[in-house]
Amino acid sequence: MEHLHQSFTVQYHYNVFFTSSLFLPENELLDSFLVNLNPAAAVKKILFVIDEGVVNAHKGLIAEIKAYFSKHNKTQLVQDILVIPGGEQVKNDTKYFDQVLEAINNYGIDRHSFVAAIGGGAVLDMVGYAATVAHRGIKHIRIPSTVLSQNDSGVGVKNGINYFNKKNFLGTFSPPVAVFNDEVFLSTLSDRDWRSGIAEAIKVALIKDAEFFEWLEANATALANRDTTAMNYQIWKCAKLHMEHIRSADPFENGSARPLDFGHWSAHKLEYLTNFEVRHGEAVAMGIALDTVYSNLSGRISAEDAQRVITLIQQLGFELTHPLLQVTEGNSHILDGLEEFREHLGGQLTITLLTGLGSGEEVHEIDADILKQAAEILNKQTTVIQH
Amino acid sequence: MEHLHQSFTVQYHYNVFFTSSLFLPENELLDSFLVNLNPAAAVKKILFVIDEGVVNAHKGLIAEIKAYFSKHNKTQLVQDILVIPGGEQVKNDTKYFDQVLEAINNYGIDRHSFVAAIGGGAVLDMVGYAATVAHRGIKHIRIPSTVLSQNDSGVGVKNGINYFNKKNFLGTFSPPVAVFNDEVFLSTLSDRDWRSGIAEAIKVALIKDAEFFEWLEANATALANRDTTAMNYQIWKCAKLHMEHIRSADPFENGSARPLDFGHWSAHKLEYLTNFEVRHGEAVAMGIALDTVYSNLSGRISAEDAQRVITLIQQLGFELTHPLLQVTEGNSHILDGLEEFREHLGGQLTITLLTGLGSGEEVHEIDADILKQAAEILNKQTTVIQH
Known part of the structure; x- marks a missing residue:
């Protein structure tokens, strides 16, 4: 009998809102969003799950x-607000997943109610x-509390937990119904966390937007000195470029190309090797x-362009490299990491490299000797770039 | 700052193939499908997970x-073929999920390899x-081995397991990359299982296609007598209507309307109450x-139309009702089931009722007295319909 062909498209959309004191x-903002979404449903509830770190830094939050x-009160708050630890541990141990x-x-x-998460x-x-x-998908709302989640991970479409000691072994591509970026949460971040998220802005600028790279150069000192206006613009612009990339390319990553992973293949390995002592953004x-x-x-x-990148990274206060990124006899962790990344992608290695400030290209092979040399150059830090 | 709006569409497509002796x-068929899909990936593997019942009925299957x-051999078979129990137990106990x-x-x-399931x-x-x-989604292939999975559940977009004693509490909407319906698997089904799946054909005919309902009437005896040609057409047509419905409406069920649930709200409850002694199709x-x-x-x-439905159900060899579907003092399980279904949908009850043979309408209230009366009429079975 003739085969049957199925074909349909599903439309996904959500907004990322920027605000100050969301729960004042x-x-x-939040109330009108909740009330306007799907007004037909009879009872809508909202369950909050909050990062312990956020609760500790904002003592009044739960009461607010x-x-x-x-x-x-058109949306019914579940009075039992769940407070869970922040950081990678919450993805490593499935008990937190079970708790939710x-x-x-x-x-x-139910599928017409909401789960809202506040945290990193x-x-x-x-x-x-x-x-x-x-229930095959409850509406979820993200309220990111860190620079990194406000400008990058929190505004995208990926979810996941670690399993079998593998990062994001379990997960889905499933957009939130809305994201609320509240600048107040940033005010209590440590300098490390404040800085850390800016790495994603450097990344997306380098592969997508030369002008934004220049803006980052011009504002590096302000950002390092915790200037709020500069930080707000950085988050807005980085989130925008990230979201544009998702919709223009392959939102659920059915192909192998992953330009947004620029700079990430070795970072993932380093985070694991240091048991997440090195923050994601630092890595x-x-x-x-x-x-x-x-x-x-x-x-x-060119050497000049590479030097500009290195200078920006240093001006923002980041370290340039880590002993575990060096290739020496008996230490080829990053080469292992390269192989693991290839496996993760499924067969063919695809890495984005720079062809200019603001443009990248995909390559499918990495030369181990050049990589070793690059790591050594960064390790010396004195004459960073080969002229 | 101005909010950012995200919007994109994702295209989903897959084929349902009909064949005999897939592994001859x-x-x-299977090989050319695997080779043609995404030919760029360097290594593609395929992992098989098979229903124990199928392995027992088709002793040579694994060797084949x-x-x-x-x-x-362009696709690399994982030699360790997983054999797991069939039936609801495999969804009730997460150890099978973990095994996979x-x-x-x-x-x-990886995301470019395949997981193929053969079973109910x-x-x-x-x-x-x-x-x-x-890995946020590996390509999965369905090879349904029962009438019910070949004409209905196996050709759709839903996956899931039971959790907290709730049917499909965990799951996703995520289409397979292909479905292979092999008629050979049907030959070894018990009469109960052969018959059971035909209930979904009655359902979809009643709400969608008067002509198909008439075909079922004309072929009821052939179907009951295990005529292969009639069964093949029934499966093909039912799968086609089911798939057309999915693509024409709301594939991932973001709204409340679920016309394909016609006849299902009480069936789900009955299956649970009888601990799945009553098969899904029978319920x-x-x-x-x-x-x-x-x-x-x-x-x-009209009474005449209702009688035609009842007659068809009986001719196919189904029972018309069950003691647990009766409303008596101290037994209002189906009223509970109605409430649970409302909760499952999220607030507003939506049930499809018939307005003719081949057309349905959605209603948001069910009258308990009329329901009681309907159950009683079926329980008597003698004068089934009120003229």
Whole structure:
């Protein structure tokens, strides 16, 4: 019998909102979003899951949320607000994932209700994953609390947890219904966390937008000195470029191309090797430095351009490299990392390298000797670039 | 700052193939599908997970699969073929889900490789769910072995497992890359399983296609007598209508309307109450009978039309109702089931009732008295319909 062909498209859309003091009673943003989405449903509930670090830094937060929903009561707040640890541990141990599922079950959160997560990228990833698979997908809202999650991971479409000691072994591509970036959460970040997220802005500028790279150069000192206006623009612009990339390319990554992974293949390995002592953004800054110097050594960009990247990374206060990124006898962790990345992509290695400030190209082979040389150059730090 | 709007569409497509003896060495269908899909990937592997019931009924199957891939060796078969129990237990106990994840991890199945499941709907649901969340989505292939999975559940877009004692509490909407319906698997089904799947054909005919309903009437005896030609057409047509519905409406069910759930709300409850002693198709046939008589009693269809439905159900060899579907003092399980279905949909109850043979309408309220009366009428079975 003739085969049957199935074909359909699904439309995905969501907004990323920028605000200050999201839960101030007079801030209508969240309430009006909740009320306007799907007004037909009879009862809509909202379950909050919050990163412990955020609760500790903002002591009044839980009370503010309760007060907010007692005023804006068209959406029913689940009074039992879940507080879970932040950072990678929340993705490593499935008990936190189970805790979210249990709350969804116990409080009768259905496909017309909401799960809202407030926290860093790890908390958003884990809660997003739980929401995505419960009842085949509950509407989830992301309220990122770090630079990194506000400008990058929190505004995208990926969720996940670690399993079998593998990063994001379990997960989905499933967009949130909305993201709320609240600048107040940034004010309490440590300098390390404030700085860390800026690495994603360097990355996306380098592969997509020369003008934004120049803006980062011009504002490096302001950013390093915790200037709020500069930070807000950096987050907005980085999120915008990230989102444009997602929609223009291959949102659910059915192909092998992953230009947004520029600088990331070695970063992932380094994070694991240091048991996440090195922050994601710090590792990405080192990964960008490595791939930038490689791009120069392999004849893709000029020494001057590579030097500008290195200078920017240093001005923002990042380290340029790490002993574990060096290739020596008995230490080829980054070569292992390259192989693991190839496996992760499925067969063919695809790495983005720079062809200019603001443009990249995909390559399918990395030369081990050049890589070793690039790592050494960064390790010396004195004469960074080969002229 | 101005909010950022994200919007994109994702295209989904797959084929449902009809064949006989899929693993006969000279049957090129599966091999050419695998080779043509994404020819760029360097290494493609395929992991098989098979329903124990199928392996027991087709003793040579595993050897045939190995011989097939030793001839058609462009795709690398994972030699360790997983055999797991069939039926609802495989969705109830997460150890089977974990087993599939472990195999995916151990054998390095990546996003360009395949997980193929052979079995009934429960096995396909569970394996599909595991494939869907591993690495954020591995390509999964469904090879349904029952009438019900070949004409309905196996050709759709849903996966899932049971959790917290709730059916499909965890799951995803995620289409397979292909479905292969092999008629050989049907030859060894028990009469109960052969019959059971036909309930979905009655359902989809009643809400979508009067002509197909008439075809079912004309072929009821042939179907009951295990006529292969009639069965093949029934499966093809039912799968076609099911797939057309998915693409024309709301593939990932973001709204509340679920016309394909006609006859299902009471069926789900009955399956649970009998611990799945009553097969899904048997329960659906009873659910269709109930909603059909309700449609008559509430003035939506004529007594003659209702009688035709009841007669067809009986001619196919189904029971019309079950003691647990009766509403008596101390037994209002189906009223509970109605409430649970409302909760599952999220707030507003939406049930499809018949307005004719081949057309349905959505209603948002069910009258408990009429429901009780409908159940009683079916229980008596003598004068089935009120004239």
